[in-house]
Amino acid sequence: MADCIKCKTWNPDDKLVCWRCQTPLPKPEPPRRKRQLSSTTILLVVGAFFLISWLFFQLFVLSPVGR
Ligand SMILES: [Zn+2]
Numbered sequence: 458m459a460d461c462i463k464c465k466t467w468n469p470d471d472k473l474v475c476w477r478c479q480t481p482l483p484k485p486e487p488p489r490r491k492r493q494l495s496s497t498t499i500l501l502v503v504g505a506f507f508l509i510s511w512l513f514f515q516l517f518v519l520s521p522v523g524r
Contacts (some may be wrong), residue, residue: 459483 459482460467461475474481 459470459480461478462481463480464478466473466475466477468475468482472482
């Protein structure tokens with residue numbers, strides 16, 4: 458929700474230039490919370506992957522392969 462620096466007109470976030478005076482709009486800074494959330498999500502995904510790998514390993518070792 459950035460206002461134009463030249464004509465103070467409201468512009469949507471996805472607009473790169475002002476719809477009224479065509480002045481380039483400054484890009485809004487990405488929130489830091491999103492970065493923390495994504496890193497937490499990556500940790501969760503990696504943890505789930507290791508857990509599933511460990512479960513598969515246990516099943517493979519414990520299951521009888523002879524028959
Ligand atoms: Zn403008």
